[in-house]
Amino acid sequence: SQTKKQPNAGILSAEMMVAARPKFDEFLRYAKVELTPPLPADFQKLKKTAELTAKSSKKGGDCNEGGGKKSGLGEMKVADAWLNFLVGVEVVSWFFMGEVIGRRHLVGYKV
Numbered sequence: 072s073q074t075k076k077q078p079n080a081g082i083l084s085a086e087m088m089v090a091a092r093p094k095f096d097e098f099l100r101y102a103k104v105e106l107t108p109p110l111p112a113d114f115q116k117l118k119k120t121a122e123l124t125a126k127s128s129k130k131g132g133d134c135n136e137g138g139g140k141k142s143g144l145g146e147m148k149v150a151d152a153w154l155n156f157l158v159g160v161e162v163v164s165w166f167f168m169g170e171v172i173g174r175r176h177l178v179g180y181k182v
Contacts (some may be wrong), residue, residue, distance in 0.1 A: 169175055
């Protein structure tokens with residue numbers, strides 16, 4: 072009978088490390104940028120944006136403080152409202168499609 076020589080586990084793990092190193096380096100490069108905690112300056116920007124949004128929603132006006140055209144709910148066109156509704160339906164549909172894919176079952180969880 073013909074027997075195949077099994078590769079050594081040490082050799083396989085070394086080959087896997089060499090193959091995975093470029094992807095791991097790329098992950099680390101993005102992680103340094105994307106996974107850093109927010110800075111205090113980021114919180115100041117967030118506070119200012121939240122204040123402008125709250126002020127705009129109370130006045131029913133524009134967030135730009137420039138006194139531009141009003142853009143409240145009362146000024147929305149039917150076509151824009153319909154488009155916003157359809158976008159919302161699409162987002163909800165994709166969420167439920169992801170749930171079905173994640174469960175790998177159409178109805179309910181397998182208990």
